[in-house]
Amino acid sequence: MDEPTPHTAASDRRRHSLPVxxxxxxxxxxxxxxxxxxxxxxxxxxxxxxxHTSTFAEPxxxxxxxxxxxxxxxFTKVGPIRIETTGLLGLSNGERRGFPAWATLPSYRSLADxxxxxxxxxxxxxxxxLIYLAWGLVSGHFRRDLAPRRPELSPRHxxxxxxxxxxLRFPKGAAAHGYNSLQKLAxxxxxxxxxxxxxxxxxxxxxxxxxxxxxTFEIFGGRQSARTIHFITASLIVAFVVVHLAMVLASGPLGxxxxxxxxxxxxxxxxGDPS
Amino acid sequence: xxxxTPHRRSLLxxxxxxxxxxxxxxxxxxxxxxxVKAGLARAEGLTQAAQRLILSRTALAHEFEPKDxxxxxxxxxxxxxxxxxxxxxxxxxxxxxxxxxDGLVERPLALSLDDLRARPARxxxxxxxxxxxxxxxxxxxxxxxxxxxxxxxxKPQARYxxxxxxxxxxxxxxxxxxxxxxxxxxxxxxxxxTILAYEMNGQVLPVAHGAPLRLRVxxxxxxxxxxxxMRIEAVESFAQIAGGQGGFWEDRGYEWYAGI
Numbered sequence: 001m002d003e004p005t006p007h008t009a010a011s012d013r014r015r016h017s018l019p020v021x022x023x024x025x026x027x028x029x030x031x032x033x034x035x036x037x038x039x040x041x042x043x044x045x046x047x048x049x050x051x052h053t054s055t056f057a058e059p060x061x062x063x064x065x066x067x068x069x070x071x072x073x074x075f076t077k078v079g080p081i082r083i084e085t086t087g088l089l090g091l092s093n094g095e096r097r098g099f100p101a102w103a104t105l106p107s108y109r110s111l112a113d114x115x116x117x118x119x120x121x122x123x124x125x126x127x128x129x130l131i132y133l134a135w136g137l138v139s140g141h142f143r144r145d146l147a148p149r150r151p152e153l154s155p156r157h158x159x160x161x162x163x164x165x166x167x168l169r170f171p172k173g174a175a176a177h178g179y180n181s182l183q184k185l186a187x188x189x190x191x192x193x194x195x196x197x198x199x200x201x202x203x204x205x206x207x208x209x210x211x212x213x214x215x216t217f218e219i220f221g222g223r224q225s226a227r228t229i230h231f232i233t234a235s236l237i238v239a240f241v242v243v244h245l246a247m248v249l250a251s252g253p254l255g256x257x258x259x260x261x262x263x264x265x266x267x268x269x270x271x272g273d274p275s
Numbered sequence: 276x277x278x279x280t281p282h283r284r285s286l287l288x289x290x291x292x293x294x295x296x297x298x299x300x301x302x303x304x305x306x307x308x309x310x311v312k313a314g315l316a317r318a319e320g321l322t323q324a325a326q327r328l329i330l331s332r333t334a335l336a337h338e339f340e341p342k343d344x345x346x347x348x349x350x351x352x353x354x355x356x357x358x359x360x361x362x363x364x365x366x367x368x369x370x371x372x373x374x375x376x377d378g379l380v381e382r383p384l385a386l387s388l389d390d391l392r393a394r395p396a397r398x399x400x401x402x403x404x405x406x407x408x409x410x411x412x413x414x415x416x417x418x419x420x421x422x423x424x425x426x427x428x429x430k431p432q433a434r435y436x437x438x439x440x441x442x443x444x445x446x447x448x449x450x451x452x453x454x455x456x457x458x459x460x461x462x463x464x465x466x467x468x469t470i471l472a473y474e475m476n477g478q479v480l481p482v483a484h485g486a487p488l489r490l491r492v493x494x495x496x497x498x499x500x501x502x503x504x505m506r507i508e509a510v511e512s513f514a515q516i517a518g519g520q521g522g523f524w525e526d527r528g529y530e531w532y533a534g535i
Contacts (some may be wrong), residue, residue, distance in 0.1 A: 036302070045408040052402060053345045106306040107299050111406065112528030113306055119535060120318035207404045208534025211494040212330035223402065223410050248438035256359050 015177070015259040020141065023132040024260060030125040031237065033117055036105030039098070039236060040114030046090075046098030048231055052222035055108045060228070065096040072096075122202060136191075145179060146188055152181035170251040176265070186240065190226060195238050201230040308385040323532040330534075332462055336493035339400045339466055344476060345411040348403070350483035351456065353442035356503055357513070361441045369487040378437070378508035380468055381428030388473060395422040397470050406529065415491050417472035421465040424509070429461075433509040434462045437516060438490055441503035451517050458502040458513050458521040458531075459492055470492040471504060496533035498524045 016024070047059035061078045063085070074090025076083055086092075092100035101107040105117055136142045151157060161182050164170070171180065179187065203209045204216045204226030220226040248256045259265050305311050311355055356362075364372050367389055377383040385392075398416040424436070440455035445452065470491050473480050480486045485502025492499050499522070513519065518526025525531045 044406070047409075049409075052339070052410065053412050054344060054347075054349075056347050056409070057350065064418065101300055102295060106303045107305070108304075110528070114525075115311070115530065116315040116318070116528070117306075119322060120315040121529075123318055123321060198353075205404075205408075206326075206535040207336065207402075207496060208326040208330055208494050211334050212326065212334040217337075223404060227408060255367075 013264045015265045016263050017139070017141070017223075018263065019132065019135045019139070019259055021263055023128050023135075026124065026128045030121045030128060031241070033121040034125060035238065036103065037114045037117035037121070037232065040104040040106070040109075042231065043098040043104060043109065044114075045103045048228045049224040050221070050228060051224055052217075052226055063098040065091040095096060104226060122199075123193075126199060129199075133191075142221050148184045148185050148188075152184070159182065165247075168250045186243075190237065190240055194233055194240070197233045198230065198237065201226045201233060205230065227271060278380050304347070319509075320534055322535055323429070326534045327462070330394075330494070333467065334494075335468055336401050339402065339412050341400065343412045344400060344414055347414050347530055348411040348476075348484075349406055349409065351407075351497065353444050354483045354500065356442040356482075358441060358443060361503065364441075365482060365486070373504075374488060374504065375505070375506040376423060376427045376509075378426075379433035380428045380431040380509050381430060382426070384427050386423075391418045391471065391473060391488070394418040395425075397468065398474075399468055399470070399491070401468070401491070401493045401495070403497055403500070406524075406533070414474075415470065415472040416474035416477075417470035417488070417491060419467070420469045420471060420490075421467075423462075423471070423507075424464060427471050427508055427509075431530060432511045433461070435460055435510050435519075435521070437505050437508040437510055437513055438501040439506040439508065440501050441505050443445055452526065454517070455492065455495070455501060455503070457499055457523070457525045458516075459490075459495075459499065459508075463492050463495070466494070467491075494534060495533075497524070498529065499533050 045054075046064075047054070047056075049055055051244055059077070062076075063071055064075050064077070066075060067073075072086075072091055072094075073084055074086040074088070074092065074096075075258035076085040076089045089098060089102060091097070095101075097109065104114070106113055136146075158181060160182055165182060170176065200216065201220060203213075204220050205223055206216075210217045210223065217223050217226055220229055255265060356497070365445055373385040373387055374391065375383070383421075395418065396416060397419050398407050398414065400412060400414045402410050402412050404410050410415050420436070435458045437458045438456060440457075442455045443453045445453040459469070468491065472491050473488055475481065475484050480489060485500075485504070488504045489502045490500050490504060510516070513521045520526045521531045522529075
């Protein structure tokens with residue numbers, strides 16, 4: 001970071017601009033609905049394949065319910081690994097289903113409703129994403145706040161930040177004003193890799209889009225590969241959200257949430273107080 | 276940070292679980308709300324408009340090589356209709372079966388399987404995409420729907436083509452609401468790959484896949500590909516047919532435009 005330049009207190013406390021905050025919270029709602037409805041859709045055929053078609057006897061990953069003597073049990077298979085996951089995957093609440101009721105939208109089985117939610121909020125996600133991308137380019141948000149500076153990418157610096165994160169030591173005061181380099185890299189990966197991949201692999205499963213633009217399934221190596229990539233990418237986004245929320249919790253959740261709602265950091269941050 | 280005491284932990288997890296439960300109950304409640312349902316359904320119009328924008332009327336669904344054909348093509352929906360009338364047709368090898376083409380047409384037709392085989396045909400190897408998420412590839416040979424509709428002569432008011440089927444997929448629904456049916460618009464009806472298939476993978480179409488005749492409307496999901504087609508009706512609107520949504524699954528909440 002540059003040496004801190006003299007700021008007025010007001011400009012120092014400015015953390016997130018209005019477009020970032022709005023698109024962030026719309027994204028929260030959209031991703032929440034897309035995940036729940038996506039798992040509902042996945043439950044209609046809880047198996048994944050590579051290539052153009054489903055090799056029903058040999059999915060590379062699947063959730064199943066099988067009879068074990070006098071009881072039923074849920075199993076999850078990923079590649080050569082197969083483990084019992086009764087209560088969570090394959091079988092939960094005495095019902096044969098991939099993901100359990102608490103993870104799906106709606107909680108009961110309804111592929112039709114799941115699809116309605118999914119495709120409505122897919123449009124929300126895309127519109128919100130396009131607005132954010134356009135604004136990020138025009139306003140200089142990407143260049144100014146997200147593009148890592150060269151020294152930030154040195155292995156030494158990255159290692160120091162990894163160590164600092166692992167010890168849950170976060171920058172305070174003026175140093176907390178911008179994103180650190182791990183944050184920048186994580187956000188860039190989500191914004192420019194995972195979310196676009198999510199949309200592309202979704203379109204790769206659409207027979208209409210496939211007919212108009214055959215590259216949408218060809219780049220993945222087939223519709224079933226696109227479905228698999230859609231699932232894996234969604235899992236990576238969930239992993240990002242888990243870490244993101246853990247970091248919020250570890251770095252003063254009230255201050256962080258206030259900043260994402262009001263746009264301003266609390267005064268305690270300026271004093272170098274752990275909030 | 277100090278680690279929470281067991282008491283605090285159980286309190287926290289209890290709070291978490293009840294919040295989750297509330298969210299779930301709330302979601303299900305919202306999901307059943309008619310206004311919300313209607314709002315969500317509006318996305319279908321947007322999706323259809325967007326797809327029609329990028330998808331020219333003539334763009335073909337990708338056609339595959341014979342080596343790509345699935346050895347395990349799954350049969351879904353009705354696999355063996357139990358209706359006595361249909362069983363009798365199977366017994367007779369569909370010798371007395373006739374495809375009715377009527378409704379808003381100048382010349383209603385009744386065509387036997389031999390008649391259909393004598394009409395302009397097309398063979399295509401395409402991917403069948405089920406709404407459940409799986410795909411299989413098969414080769415289909417059948418009569419081109421566009422040629423049949425030209426032969427019958429559509430009246431100017433005709434906007435949709437409805438396919439009436441022999442199978443009762445929902446035995447609990449009253450009257451015609453339990454019968455399978457589907458509908459497509461004229462863009463898809465006159466598409467080059469839209470055929471009434473009487474052969475699958477070079478063999479006579481098996482019962483599990485819709486004998487004697489199934490619709491292939493590539494570029495849309497599997498449930499649009501009506502099996503056991505008995506009658507084709509040209510209509511101005513499908514609002515008066517069964518549940519009024521244009522198809523068996525459409526009457527049960529699925530999209531009429533199944534391009535995604």
